[in-house]
Amino acid sequence: MFWKILGVVVLVWIALAILGTLIKALFPILVISAIIFGLYLVYKAVSGSKDKSPLGKF
Template identity: 65%
Template structure:
């Protein structure tokens, strides 16, 4: 019984370790893509203008 509990704890720690490494590795890509998306949407909002007149 104790071996099962220790095994589950070790497995959980290993999963958190792998998940943390993946998040740390993918965070710069996520930040760059968020900034790129924001800049693209800002460009589209500024450059296209509003096609309908304001009443």
């Protein structure tokens, strides 16, 4: 029983380590893409185009 509990703890620890590394690596990409998308929405709002796309309705 002890080894099963220890095995589960080790597996959870490894999973959290991998998940933390992925989040740390992908967070800058997420921030940059959110900024670019926000700038795109601002550009579409300011340009006043007559495009009827769903993004123009924000």
